[in-house]
Amino acid sequence: MKFSIPKGGIALGAAVAMLGLGASATYADTPAWCGPKKATIALLDGFGGNSWRRITTTSAKEEAAKCPSITDYQYADGQGNTQKAISDIKSMAARGIDALVVFGDAGPAVLPTLTSVYQAGKVVVPYRVEVGGEAGKNYTKFVGASFKDDGVSWGNWIKSILPQGGNLLFLSGPAGNSQGKDELEGLKSVLGPEYKFLNPAPFDVTNWDPALTQQVLTAEIAKNPKIDVIVSDFGPSLVGALPLFKKSGRSIPALATSDGNVLGCFWTENNKDNPDFKLFTVATGNDNARLAVQWAVAKATGGELPKEETFKAPNFENSVTGKPSAVQCRKDLPGDIYLSAEMKADEQTKAINK
């Protein structure tokens, strides 16, 4: 399944998914990755406590429902507790679940459990967070996300709006997180020395915490009279901090980041007063779970293996060209939904209000 399908395709795909959930899906709708063998599947989250995760796990459930061979779908939330995550995996395997899709937040700490479950004959698909080990030995298949590609996408857009070079500020999560490092690698593969990073290497540490982000940005704005672009891998956390530019009597600069409804609406409300405020987003990546489910289902039911091995977040909004999409805002819906996801906005709202 392609992830760069146009908007209509997304709506159609979601509609098909809804039909599949509502009535029994006919075999004509059955995707190629869904084989004839009956199987059960479980999604094991390391930490399920935020709206992004809720939407992601609900997406996974929606994806599994597309395959009529799946007779049971289970979910467990590790609640950020490594021991619970490990015991969840073991108990799902003991209950006879055939395929396990694992968001291994604890990283290599869950690898021994994954290995023992895999060697007991289960289909094991860790996704998004690296757990170490190798496919075919410790687990069936790892479906990672290519954060480097995000960096490349941002870099290319920055080049398009600032061909002569400029001053960049790059914000990521906790110190030393691999996502931020991969993104920086992607950025640097595209941007030459004429693009100057103002932040201390490798990135400004924000822990993805909106309060800390605000404090970090305060210091950077005061220190740097000229910031041309802010790059951040968690766009919505910037919304509280961007008005600081106004307090300093400056325009909000261009922003290359990941999407979120709250950010799209912020841009819509503020772009007129801020001439330099251009926005480019890549999808936040909820659909990473769908690809992982496709792999797990294909392996467990004997379906065709998906062509994609790694989830590449598609470009989403671009305020300059309007392609692939103009900036989107659904003011009537909560700020913390992700319009880039395949799941319909209203369904996302239901998922987070559950």
Add this chain to the structure above:
Amino acid sequence: MNIISEQVDGRPLAQRAYFASLSREFVTVVISTAALVVVCLLFAPSSVTYGSLAGSLPFAAILSIVGLGQMLVVQQGGFDLSVAGGVSLAVVISTHVPAGSNDGLLPAVLLAASCAIAAGLVNGVMVGLLRLNAIVATIGMNALIYGGVFAVSGGIPRTTTPLLAAIAGGDTLGIGHSIYFALAILLLVTFVMKKTVVGRRYEAIGANPMAARAVGLHVRLHQTMAYVYAQLLYCLAGILLAGITNQPTAFQGDSLLLPSVAVVVLGGTSLIGGRGFPISTVMSAFFLTQLNQFALAVGVPYSAQTIIQALALGFGIAVYSFR
């Protein structure tokens, strides 16, 4: 002979000691802060510009309010580790209950305050009446409050209502509203503590509970109420924090636990109880926040930022130890 002369001259002597020691606590923190500002001017001038202060002072205001709450508990020889839960609960109630609608804000604030009073009373009864260890009791309470945080929010953040964003995050005369809130709380705490009978009793009990009981003061009542006052201040801080950060997380209070104790210690309040130093506590909150901004503005790697902060904090505490 000495004793008699001190008794005769008791009042002026006590007053002299009061002013002398007040100025010592205050002067130390003022000198530390002034030194920090000078260092900022020399090495990271951007951290003391208007834009920078306008962004960082609201967080200093939040820390001040939380620190004053912690100070009230520490004055009674207690310790409140339920700061994180208290602040987080106020954050999620004030964002989830109104769910983006301004009309829902007042009920949400009242609900948050009621929860704070309830949590404070349970803390107070456990520590003040049942004589449980304060650290154990409040850490248990923190877990309980976090149960409430999950019940309200499911761990999911919500966007702040526009009204709360305007009240807490807006500014008047170029100064953030949260700073006015912090100053008002500071005035209130200082006035009640230093100028009213209740406040004077409160300090006396903290200084010597045995003697206070001997003269017939309601020791346990005051010790219980300390936790209620503290929770109410955490609640206010949480509501302001929800307004300042547009999309607060459900765990926003976690990062305030350690600083809340640090500002009390830096402010000069003894951890075994007794007199409180509200103004010094608030100054310390500014000191700590400015220290963060300095470390950020000086533009060194993250590892060096944390080392700078730790060294400065160590220096600050050393100043108190050597005086």
